[in-house]
Amino acid sequence: MRKIGIRYYTIRDTQSMGTEMVCLGRVSAQGARCSAAKHPSFHLSQGFYFTMALTLLESQKHAKTPQELAVVTELAAGQLMSVLPFRNIEGNGLFWKREESLPDVGFRNYNGALAESYAEVSQQSESLKLFGGDIKVDRAIVDLEGAEAKAYQVQSRVRSMRMAWESLFINGDSNLSPSEFDGLATRIVSGSSQYFANGGGALGLGVLDEAIDNVDAQGGRKYLIMSKSARRALSRQARTNTQIEITRNEFGYQQMIYAGVPVLELDRDHKNVAILDSDPAAQDIYVVSFGNDHLTGIQNGGVSVRELGESFDQPQLITRCEWYCGLALINGRAAARIAGVDATIDPS
Numbered sequence: 582m583r584k585i586g587i588r589y590y591t592i593r594d595t596q597s598m599g600t601e602m603v604c605l606g607r608v609s610a611q612g613a614r615c616s617a618a619k620h621p622s623f624h625l626s627q628g629f630y631f632t633m634a635l636t637l638l639e640s641q642k643h644a645k646t647p648q649e650l651a652v653v654t655e656l657a658a659g660q661l662m663s664v665l666p667f668r669n670i671e672g673n674g675l676f677w678k679r680e681e682s683l684p685d686v687g688f689r690n691y692n693g694a695l696a697e698s699y700a701e702v703s704q705q706s707e708s709l710k711l712f713g714g715d716i717k718v719d720r721a722i723v724d725l726e727g728a729e730a731k732a733y734q735v736q737s738r739v740r741s742m743r744m745a746w747e748s749l750f751i752n753g754d755s756n757l758s759p760s761e762f763d764g765l766a767t768r769i770v771s772g773s774s775q776y777f778a779n780g781g782g783a784l785g786l787g788v789l790d791e792a793i794d795n796v797d798a799q800g801g802r803k804y805l806i807m808s809k810s811a812r813r814a815l816s817r818q819a820r821t822n823t824q825i826e827i828t829r830n831e832f833g834y835q836q837m838i839y840a841g842v843p844v845l846e847l848d849r850d851h852k853n854v855a856i857l858d859s860d861p862a863a864q865d866i867y868v869v870s871f872g873n874d875h876l877t878g879i880q881n882g883g884v885s886v887r888e889l890g891e892s893f894d895q896p897q898l899i900t901r902c903e904w905y906c907g908l909a910l911i912n913g914r915a916a917a918r919i920a921g922v923d924a925t926i927d928p929s
Contacts, residue, residue: 634666634873638831640883652884652902655739660836660845661747664804666871667878668909674708675879675909705911709881710762712746713903714738715889720896731898735886738902741851742884748850750908751806751857751867762907765867769918777919781863783926784814786824788919792868793842797914801872805844808858811866812846814924815839842868858924866919875915881905 637657644650657663668675685698716734723731753764769775777792779785796803807815819825819839830836837844847856858864869876882905889899910916 634668634877636664636666638663640667648886649883651736652739652886655736656743656884658740659743659747661750661806661847662743664802664845664871665750665878666873667880667906668873669883670709670879670881672881673905674706675907676704676706677911678702679705679911679913707762707879707907707909709879709905709907710760711903712761712906713742713884713901716900716902717892717895717897718900720891720898723898731900735900735902738900739884742902742904744849744851746906747847748854748856751847751865753908764908765869765916765918766865768910769916771920773918775914775917777917779919779921781921782923784811784818784866784919784922784924786818789815789866789868790840792866792917792919793840795914796868796870796917797875797912798870798872801870801875801912801915803842803868803870805839805842806847806857806867806869807844808855808861808864808924809846809848810858810861810924811864811922812837812844814922814926815844817927862923862925864922864924866922868917868919870912870915872915873911875912876908876910879907879909 637653641650641653641657644653679702681701681703684700685696687696689695716731716738718731718734749761749764751764752766753761754767755761755763756767771778775792775795777788777795779788793803793805805815816825816837824840826838827835828838849855857866871877884902884904887901887903889901891898
């Protein structure tokens, strides 16, 4: 998958004090050249480089093989995975500093001094998790039914990975299973500023509006994530006051929008277990902001599909699907949780 980033260069004229300019540019992983740096009187110092997050739909454009294209297409088939961006990172984790407070500012008198003040930051990190599975197909099936039988098994495995990933996005808990990443339910707990209690009754539009306002989307895009039963409840609530509209997404499917925020539905995981509404009378709704510096997926290299050949023990062909991936909440205000929604109550 292609990596895209921003690199800046500070160019200073060493023969003339104070002459300085900054070059910004879109560059590839191989780096860039700045023609001004070739002048002997200029000194070039290089700044930061980071990788921009791409959605799986956007990454389809950079697929190198038909197999890679098929895998990415299947992963992006769900509503959530089609819009969630993924940052390509180097190494086994992502490290960043989260802004906790800004420095103070003020005025001073003549011959006076400005008070010292510093921004407070905290070191954050997210590690990649090893996600995937092996596919074993009897050699006789391939010989008798052709390569299509094996291709179907690979497609089914990738579909299972997508549905399991959607479930982990909400319910992942590294305390219960250290090999998986934490989902939003684990990250946003009672007592947090991003946790809003609905009280166990019908969805309150006031609580929903407050949660939407409390999510920072500067540089990102807001979405509502809920179950189908919660979406129906929201539709009943908002239909009377014209706060919802129905549009069509890029695939031609209908998508509901509440107060300008698109609604994403999560249904069931790969084991046919409800992700959000296992108890329709007590479920959660999430407000998220997707973006490079908000809530984003992380990965190293995308999904890998490797042919391991025939097993020594049994006449089976083995294919391994593996994805080094994770979830990073870069901005602490990029997600909010509305807890205790009863979607079975008709407010009318």
